[in-house]
Amino acid sequence: MKRRQFLGCLTAAASSYVLVACGGGGGASGAGSASNAATGTNAIANASAATGATASPDGTTVPSATSIVDNGANVWTLSNGLIYKNGVKDPNSYNVVMLLWVGGSVYQENTSKAFYKYTGTTWVASLDPRLGGTSADGTAIPPASYIIDKANNQWTLSNGYIYKNGVKDPYSYNVSMLLWYGGMIYQQGTGGQFYVLTWMATWKPCNDPRVNMAATAGSFYGINGHYDYPFTPTQVVAALHALGCTTYRVGCVNSSTQVNSLVGLAKAFQAANMTLFTLVDYGLRDSTGTLYTSESAAYSAAYSGAAAIATALAPYGVTMYECGNELSRDPAIILNSATAGTNNADFNNANWPIMRGAIRGMIAGIKSVQPNAKCGVNFCVADIAASDMLWDGFQPDGSGGHPTVHWDITTWHNYSPYGDVFNLGTDGAGPGFNLPSYCKARYGVPFMITEWNLAPEQSETARGAYVTQQLGEFYAARKTQGIQSVMYYELTSGDDTYGIVLDNLTPIQPTYGAFQSFVQANPDN
Incomplete structure (x- = not known):
């Protein structure tokens, strides 16, 4: 977690081709x-x-x-x-x-x-x-007669059927409304059910994306830390208080050193009425670094480790956990790290069950100890295909009927090279979409951005401006898109690549001041 590679060149070169007008017939008479x-x-x-x-x-x-x-x-x-x-x-x-x-x-x-x-x-x-440019967000048919999306496609609705550029959609019927929202096309059937059109050209069931979701106040401002920081729990609490943060994300596995460190933090946070958000950091490999051989093997190992962590932390008020860290970006899962993750084919079909087993095991292990605990699952970049496949029980090869993975919190990482989370690009450099809005409609649970920051090579002046800009976007969406918490990465990295303070807790300016000033001016209520 202390060393991270950023994705570059996510906007893959899109191929172009020329279409000539046609209508049949050969030479003129x-x-x-x-x-x-x-x-x-x-x-x-x-x-x-x-x-x-x-x-x-x-x-x-x-x-x-x-x-x-x-x-x-x-x-x-x-x-x-x-x-x-x-x-x-x-x-x-x-x-x-x-x-x-x-x-x-x-x-x-x-x-x-x-x-x-x-x-x-x-x-x-x-x-x-003459039709105009991209339709205004929220345009619906009816009453509008057409929708133009960001790719300049024209959508119409006639007699319950959807037409794209005049071509009838073969997978929709009895449609009562067509909706353009958050950079995506939604339909509502005559029975009231909503569906969203994905990049796989399939319609997936969802909720009405226009319905606001407001997450519970009190944990919005957060920051990342590590179990081996050179600070006492009391110092950590004081550092977060000074910044205005109420949530602290720390990862661990079931080792005495790591668990004991988190128990100490949990006690201090419980006394301070703050939130310790625990990353249960199990993955696809055993302690020797060897990939698990099956879904069941990954499930069993993750289950026992997660249950032990929950058993240690539950007495001290920890109720929220994140199950896995960037597993959809593990080299055994993502086929090409430069892809955005919006297509099933971006992911390794053979190793997919191992990731699914690890995540299922962590959730089940935690809930075996704390049935009411909230478990989040983490994704990166624009890995919507990964989250959809887990949620719906699909494999990258398109086969269905596999175990489903449902979570209580959708968690995401959004570093600057990935793009704006509210206008995120897709495979093939496609037009951007509002990722939190999509997740709200598809999964219906709160959303957390558990890591975010500017690329490490940027100056602190640029980082300070980025903090102000990003917090402004996050804050504006917290009561419509269900954004429960945004956690800056990180409290300290020992230098000024990511941290907001140094190892002696000296603020790194102007980033620290930008963060602190924004929180003071924009209360979490």
């Missing part, structure tokens, strides 16, 4: 060719006359106009479904019913009502630019 030739001759004359002329008014269409003049004084005409530029027939378009001039670009619409934009060399698929 003899009569059509004659007509087009005449049109072409007229267009050349028009182009010659238009040299130096101003462009056509924005929004001009052919028809009803006879031609469009672009910003380069090129003249565009349309005859028998064929486009002419300065009298020369465009080789990549046919069955065109309209030309359109908007925002300094030429568009065409074909007989299938598909739109294409001219790039200067060819035509690429687009929407009708």
Whole structure:
């Protein structure tokens, strides 16, 4: 936990391709060719006359106009479904019913009502630019007639069926509402159930994402620490008080050194009415570093360790635990660490049951001692595919019917290289989405950001500004997205790479002051 590698280049280069307008048919008939030739001759004359002329008014269409003049004084005409530029027939378009001039670009619409934009060399698929840009968050059909998402797709609803760019969705019917929220498309069926469209092109059941979730006040501001810090429990409590933090995240396994350290912290925190959030730090490997051979082996080992930790801490008021640390990013689980984690195929199918067994074991071990304890499961980057597969009992190969893993708190890590958690990128550099909003709708439990910070190579001036900016975003969303706690990483790292104080508890400025000032100005109530 004291050394961490950040993901770089998460925005994988997205491949692009060109679509040309189509509508069927081959070359023009003899009569059509004659007509087009005449049109072409007229267009050349028009182009010659238009040299130096101003462009056509924005929004001009052919028809009803006879031609469009672009910003380069090129003249565009349309005859028998064929486009002419300065009298020369465009080789990549046919069955065109309209030309359109908007925002300094030429568009065409074909007989299938598909739109294409001219790039200067060819035509690429687009929407009708007169529809406007991305729809406002919360746009719903009805009453709206369409939704435009961040990828410029147009969504419509007709007779209970969903259409994307005019193509009927094969997996939806009896739909009463279509919703654009948090960068994602949701539908509501006539029976009231909501579904969200994932990056796997599947609809998953969820709750209405517009319903606010307000987490219990009192533990919002938090920070990370370690069992082997050079501070007494009393010093830790005082340091957190000075910053305005009420929650402290510390990891351990079932060793006497680590457990005894956490017992001492738990006693001090119980007396101070503060929250010790314990990371039960079991993973995919045994004490020798060897990967467990099966789901059951991982389950048994994690169960016994977690039960022992809960037995030691329960008498001192510890009621919340995090089960595992960044397990979805273990090299045995993530196939390529540069992927965002929004696709099932990002993860190792063979080793998936080992991770599932370890997490299930930790939750079951804790609840065998404390049935009412709250257990969180941790994810990183945009590992929505990982959390969905665990929650729904799926494997990366798409098979279902496996053990499900349900948790009481969704926990996430969000370092600056991962992107903005409220507008997080996806595999293939896709448009961003609101991750806490998605988790709220899918899992219906409180959300915690249990590690966050700027990249370690950044200056303290940049870090201080980042702290203010991030806390502002987190604080604004705490009563709508169910954000129960945000835990800065970390109290001390022995230097200024992550810590907010040094090992002698001297504040690292301006980061410390930025954190402290924000907490004082924005109470956790």
